[in-house]
Amino acid sequence: MKVAWAGSRETLELSDRMAKLVANDPVFEKFTRPMLGRKELFKNTLRKAAHGWKLIVDLRLTEEEAKWLRLYIDEPAYTDLHWGMFIPAIEGQGTEEQKKKWLPLAQKMKIIGCYAQTELGHGSNVQGLETTATFDPQADEFVIHSPTLTSSKWWPGGLGKASTHALVYARLIVGGEFHGVHGFIVQLRSLEDHSPLPGITVGDIGLKFGNGAYNTMDNGVLRFDHVRIPRNQMLMRVSQVTKEGKYMQSDVPRQLIYGTMVYVRQTIVVDASKALSRAVCIATRYSAVRRQFGSRNGGPETQVIDYKTQQSRLFPLLASAYAFRFVGEWLKWLYMDVKQRLEANDFSTLPEAHACTAGLKSLTTTATADGIEECRKLCGGHGYLVSSGLPELFAVYIPACTYEGDNVVLLLQVARFIVKTVSELGYKQPVGTTAYMGRVATLMQNNCAVRTAEDWLNPGAIVEAFEARAARMAVACGRQLAKFENPEEGFAELASDLVEASVAHCQLIVVSKFIEKLQQDIPGKGVKQSLEILCYVYALFLLHKHQGDFLAVGYLTPKQALLANDQLRTLYSKVRPNAIALVDSFNYTDHYLGSILGRYDGNVYPKLYEAAWEDPLNDSDVADGFHQYVQPILKQKLHSAKL
Numbered sequence: 001m002k003v004a005w006a007g008s009r010e011t012l013e014l015s016d017r018m019a020k021l022v023a024n025d026p027v028f029e030k031f032t033r034p035m036l037g038r039k040e041l042f043k044n045t046l047r048k049a050a051h052g053w054k055l056i057v058d059l060r061l062t063e064e065e066a067k068w069l070r071l072y073i074d075e076p077a078y079t080d081l082h083w084g085m086f087i088p089a090i091e092g093q094g095t096e097e098q099k100k101k102w103l104p105l106a107q108k109m110k111i112i113g114c115y116a117q118t119e120l121g122h123g124s125n126v127q128g129l130e131t132t133a134t135f136d137p138q139a140d141e142f143v144i145h146s147p148t149l150t151s152s153k154w155w156p157g158g159l160g161k162a163s164t165h166a167l168v169y170a171r172l173i174v175g176g177e178f179h180g181v182h183g184f185i186v187q188l189r190s191l192e193d194h195s196p197l198p199g200i201t202v203g204d205i206g207l208k209f210g211n212g213a214y215n216t217m218d219n220g221v222l223r224f225d226h227v228r229i230p231r232n233q234m235l236m237r238v239s240q241v242t243k244e245g246k247y248m249q250s251d252v253p254r255q256l257i258y259g260t261m262v263y264v265r266q267t268i269v270v271d272a273s274k275a276l277s278r279a280v281c282i283a284t285r286y287s288a289v290r291r292q293f294g295s296r297n298g299g300p301e302t303q304v305i306d307y308k309t310q311q312s313r314l315f316p317l318l319a320s321a322y323a324f325r326f327v328g329e330w331l332k333w334l335y336m337d338v339k340q341r342l343e344a345n346d347f348s349t350l351p352e353a354h355a356c357t358a359g360l361k362s363l364t365t366t367a368t369a370d371g372i373e374e375c376r377k378l379c380g381g382h383g384y385l386v387s388s389g390l391p392e393l394f395a396v397y398i399p400a401c402t403y404e405g406d407n408v409v410l411l412l413q414v415a416r417f418i419v420k421t422v423s424e425l426g427y428k429q430p431v432g433t434t435a436y437m438g439r440v441a442t443l444m445q446n447n448c449a450v451r452t453a454e455d456w457l458n459p460g461a462i463v464e465a466f467e468a469r470a471a472r473m474a475v476a477c478g479r480q481l482a483k484f485e486n487p488e489e490g491f492a493e494l495a496s497d498l499v500e501a502s503v504a505h506c507q508l509i510v511v512s513k514f515i516e517k518l519q520q521d522i523p524g525k526g527v528k529q530s531l532e533i534l535c536y537v538y539a540l541f542l543l544h545k546h547q548g549d550f551l552a553v554g555y556l557t558p559k560q561a562l563l564a565n566d567q568l569r570t571l572y573s574k575v576r577p578n579a580i581a582l583v584d585s586f587n588y589t590d591h592y593l594g595s596i597l598g599r600y601d602g603n604v605y606p607k608l609y610e611a612a613w614e615d616p617l618n619d620s621d622v623a624d625g626f627h628q629y630v631q632p633i634l635k636q637k638l639h640s641a642k643l
């Protein structure tokens with residue numbers, strides 16, 4: 001099962017080596033993080049990142065090994081954006097000449113970059129960004145400027161204190177004409193003493209949610225006062241500005257400027273499976289350790305993992321972790337396929353890539369953020385201790401529902417895509433993830449044929465149910481939209497319904513890809529069978545949770561919905577014997593989990609008790625402040641009988 005989760009034996013072995021390299025290095029200790037002050041915390045993050053880079057250089061780690069190393073260091077840092085956005089953006093939007101100049105500098109970390117798109121006043125609305133880049137033909141330069149307070153760049157990770165350069169997204173103005181938002185490489189700080197360059201005002205935006213958590217990252221604020229950069233520092237693969245001041249839009253779609261977001265959104269889907277699997281690993285192991293009630297004749301109390309309510313909350317999250325892992329694997333393939341097509345100037349699958357990355361990023365991050373919180377609750381009181389690992393995992397994870405695109409805004413992008421697909425059904429055969437809409441007549445006509453709970457253990461029945469739900473919801477929205485004279489007005493009015501139809505479409509993709517994964521060769525005795533059970537748990541859990549959709553579109557009867565729930569209960573009993581093996585398959589070190597509740601050895605109570613005394617508050621029996629503020633109360637003589 002470890003190989004199935006890792007993707008291959010090579011990846012399992014490589015990631016295992018990196019996990020152990022980090023876990024055995026005291027520099028990467030994590031437990032004190034939540035107690036550090038902001039400056040000490042950030043300095044410690046810089047120290048870890050520097051040590052990580054030294055390991056990469058000294059051990060000559062490959063790019064893949066380096067990625068895993070930084071993942072297992074498990075600390076939001078400027079390197080995330082340098083490697084995860086600044087470099088990919090240059091790779092995707094730079095000309096060959098620009099890549100030749102900037103990529104070696106970035107890959108050797110001679111410069112540190114961030115991705116500065118969001119502003120104080122605009123994040124979702126990229127076309128609303130206010131920073132300007134005005135071409136000066138006399139000097140053959142762009143003048144980068146922050147014309148308003150709201151044009152201040154705000155949020156970019158690594159911007160506040162670490163980065164020497166930024167990829168700045170700004171309104172391109174040539175000869176007084178606006179030509180859309182484009183990316184510009186701008187140096188922010190001196191490479192000699194790291195001081196901000198003239199015209200640059202840069203700093204950190206301040207404390208964020210949680211102790212430690214994302215405060216290891218210097219999300220920054222940045223303003224420009226007429227900062228000049230050479231013309232060749234506008235990324236010009238998509239569009240060009242000539243020396244003569246002529247704007248040229250190549251035949252590449254302008255949306256390629258958004259390409260880095262598409263890339264990161266697809267990485268975020270696999271990241272969701274990693275974050276959710278960590279929380280599920282902790283909650284599952286602790287649920288096996290924790291006993292509460294149920295003692296008979298003085299015997300041991302019941303393991304809480306054996307309670308049906310615990311299983312009905314925990315096992316769908318376990319199934320979701322695997323589901324997101326597999327759909328993330330497919331999404332990575334889709335992204336690489338689109339990337340190759342783009343290199344051949346084939347833009348045909350760009351809309352599908354955008355819709356899939358946007359929709360699956362939204363779906364998986366929402367479910368993961370909710371899932372981590374559910375795992376905290378599944379661990380009772382001890383889940384609320386920092387030493388459980390869950391509060392910090394939650395605090396670090398939840399901005400994923402916002403960054404790289406607010407999850408609702410992204411679902412509205414999916415809605416545009418499916419509405420467009422429905423509107424073209426009469427004359428254009430849908431392909432890819434919307435191919436099922438080509439069978440809309442059948443899907444509208446045929447209802448569910450399930451007669452017994454067993455009938456739900458049929459991939460065909462599952463896929464048809466999810467296809468019918470998604471198709472019928474999309475068609476219903478299409479029909480409603482047709483009633484509006486102004487399509488944009490209709491879209492705005494029906495936005496909530498459209499978002500629900502988008503969720504149905506995306507959940508169909510996740511379920512379908514899980515089923516397709518099971519049709520592949522999966523090594524290991526009993527592994528495929530275990531995954532099949534999880535696949536049905538995931539699908540039937542969604543069907544139960546969203547049964548209102550399936551009933552409202554008339555595809556399911558109440559009886560069939562009840563049969564699905566009956567089957568779900570049976571499936572939980574089948575997951576139970578393998579639950580620990582399934583979470584052990586994630587192959588996480590205790591260091592990476594950072595959780596006393598999730599320890600591999602299950603030695604929870606002694607370690608919880610031990611950890612309590614390490615809290616600074618326990619440095620003295622009588623806490624500082626007692627004598628000054630409490631003792632006087634205890635000693636005071638009160639004359640009023642009432643007090």
Ligand SMILES: CC(C)(COP(=O)(O)OP(=O)(O)OC[C@H]1O[C@@H](n2cnc3c(N)ncnc32)[C@H](O)[C@@H]1OP(=O)(O)O)[C@@H](O)C(=O)NCCC(=O)NCCSC(=O)/C=C/CCCCCCCCCCCCC(=O)O
Binds near residue numbers: 258404
């Ligand atoms: C899409 C918008 C919402 C709107 O776009 P807009 O152009 O204004 O208007 P539309 O009419 O909607 O769109 C026009 C058409 O363009 C199509 N479209 C839109 N977007 C795309 C796209 N991306 N690709 C292709 N096509 C696109 C759209 O469908 C329309 O087509 P049609 O006309 O209908 O046919 C847009 O405004 C938008 O995207 N808003 C969201 C903004 C956003 O996402 N901002 C993100 C900023 S960056 C950020 O948040 C960074 C966060 C980092 C956090 C840390 C992340 C993890 C670290 C990275 C990974 C770590 C790896 C570790 C690496 C290592 O260590 O090695």
Ligand SMILES: Cc1cc2nc3c(=O)[nH]c(=O)nc-3n(C[C@H](O)[C@H](O)[C@H](O)COP(=O)(O)OP(=O)(O)OC[C@H]3O[C@@H](n4cnc5c(N)ncnc54)[C@H](O)[C@@H]3O)c2cc1C
Binds near residue numbers: 121122157214409
């Ligand atoms: C931890 C973190 C790290 C980040 N890192 C970076 C980075 O490195 N680089 C960078 O450039 N940015 C970064 N960002 C910024 C991030 O990309 C934006 O916050 C994100 O895109 C959301 O945009 P917004 O803040 O403008 O939200 P808004 O769009 O203002 O959202 C506010 C509310 O309005 C709703 N809304 C907005 N538009 C619509 C609409 N059309 N229809 C319906 N509802 C709508 C949203 O759903 C939401 O509920 C980061 C943010 C965070 C939290």
